Amino acid sequence: MSDPDHTAVYAAELAAFDGTDLEAVRAFEFIAGVLRLVVDGPWWPGGVVSVERSRADASASVTRCTVDSDGERAAIRLSQPQMTVATAAHELAHALAGSGRGHDAVYRRAYLDLIRVITNLDTTDRRHDIHVSQLAEAFAAAGLKVGEREWPAPPDAIGSAIAL
Numbered sequence: 001m002s003d004p005d006h007t008a009v010y011a012a013e014l015a016a017f018d019g020t021d022l023e024a025v026r027a028f029e030f031i032a033g034v035l036r037l038v039v040d041g042p043w044w045p046g047g048v049v050s051v052e053r054s055r056a057d058a059s060a061s062v063t064r065c066t067v068d069s070d071g072e073r074a075a076i077r078l079s080q081p082q083m084t085v086a087t088a089a090h091e092l093a094h095a096l097a098g099s100g101r102g103h104d105a106v107y108r109r110a111y112l113d114l115i116r117v118i119t120n121l122d123t124t125d126r127r128h129d130i131h132v133s134q135l136a137e138a139f140a141a142a143g144l145k146v147g148e149r150e151w152p153a154p155p156d157a158i159g160s161a162i163a164l
């Protein structure tokens with residue numbers, strides 16, 4: 001599949017999140033738990049998602065998300081060097097955007113939505129728009145347009161509501 005935006009999206013991701021804890025390598029259990037909270041949560045508009053760690057041998061130690069053609073099932077494989085929140089959001093965005101999208105403008109909308117949801121899961125450490133803005137600015141700086149979403153907008157935060 002031709003995916004000319006692949007390299008540009010990875011570069012934007014690095015520009016956006018380098019030096020933040022979204023690029024910190026975590027335990028598999030932590031990352032899998034984050035993904036499960038999103039997929040089992042009230043907003044998730046995608047299909048069934050399974051999360052595994054890549055086998056340790058070099059040929060399999062690649063992070064990827066495989067989405068079936070009807071978008072009902074996705075399998076995310078995470079390699080240990082890429083066990084980060086940023087990668088988790090990147091891969092889950094593939095499950096949301098669908099298999100044919102590559103890293104196109106609609107995919108990039110999905111990625112922004114996943115960053116919003118994931119960085120606001122922790123009720124004691126909500127990041128609000130901080131990381132969404134970082135990524136949106138990096139996309140804009142690289143000339144990468146962001147498309148319209150084809151799913152419901154995520155809430156400001158998932159979890160218990162904060163009464164003001």
Ligand SMILES: [Zn+2]
Nearest residue numbers: 090091094103
């Ligand atoms: Zn990707």
